[in-house]
Amino acid sequence: MRPEGCMDGVLSRIREIESRFGIERVQRGEVVSFDRALKEAEGDLEDESLPGGDVEIPESAQERLKVWEPVLQELCGRYGVDPDLARAVMYHESGGRPDAVSSAGAIGLMQLMPGTARALGVDPRDPVRNLEGGVKYLAQMLARYGGDVEKALAAYNAGAGRVDSHGGVPPIPETQRYVKNVMALYRKYDGGNR
Numbered sequence: 001m002r003p004e005g006c007m008d009g010v011l012s013r014i015r016e017i018e019s020r021f022g023i024e025r026v027q028r029g030e031v032v033s034f035d036r037a038l039k040e041a042e043g044d045l046e047d048e049s050l051p052g053g054d055v056e057i058p059e060s061a062q063e064r065l066k067v068w069e070p071v072l073q074e075l076c077g078r079y080g081v082d083p084d085l086a087r088a089v090m091y092h093e094s095g096g097r098p099d100a101v102s103s104a105g106a107i108g109l110m111q112l113m114p115g116t117a118r119a120l121g122v123d124p125r126d127p128v129r130n131l132e133g134g135v136k137y138l139a140q141m142l143a144r145y146g147g148d149v150e151k152a153l154a155a156y157n158a159g160a161g162r163v164d165s166h167g168g169v170p171p172i173p174e175t176q177r178y179v180k181n182v183m184a185l186y187r188k189y190d191g192g193n194r
Contacts, residue, residue, distance in 0.1 A: 061091060061095040064097060065096040068090065069087075071131055075131060079138075079139040081135050082190070084186055085138065085186050086134070088183075088189055089138060090109050092182045093106075093134075094108065098127035098130070107124040107125060108124050108127060108130035108131075109130045110130055110133060110137075112124040112130055112133050112137070117133050138152060141153075150169055154178075157174070158172055158174075158175040162175075
């Protein structure tokens with residue numbers, strides 16, 4: 001079998017699995033309906049704080065992050081999370097793409113695993129609810145580790161069990177890079193005050 005034929009089969013299988021879980025990919029230039037997202041959020045967010053109508057998903061990460069800023073601010077205020085930290089996590093996790101799906105199965109803006117999303121009571125495929133789940137989970141991890149941002153980020157990436165068993169950032173290269181990179185973004189967003 002030629003390599004492109006094999007790739008077509010793999011992509012077909014990925015689309016089949018995504019459809020089973022109701023995952024819809026948003027292509028560049030497509031429109032995400034905030035009206036639908038708000039209805040599914042059952043009025044949890046203030047309508048006036050959200051972008052109105054349909055919003056085109058921009059090509060650049062910086063522009064995508066701006067689209068989600070009103071929602072991010074609302075949620076961070078609700079859950080007591082520094083918006084600069086949540087923005088750094090969202091940028092690192094998905095670059096502001098609501099359609100992001102990792103090879104491990106993490107979904108959306110904040111790259112929530114399906115089990116984590118269920119535990120948080122959010123639909124990870126809904127961008128507003130995904131962002132809410134990520135901010136809520138960040139708040140939980142910050143509370144668990146007494147405001148220690150590095151431990152909270154390590155738990156967000158590798159799980160609280162691993163952070164607990166190592167008493168801090170576990171010796172997992174991916175998690176160590178994750179914490180380092182998100183902390184660098186966090187310092188950038190807050191003007192280098194961290």
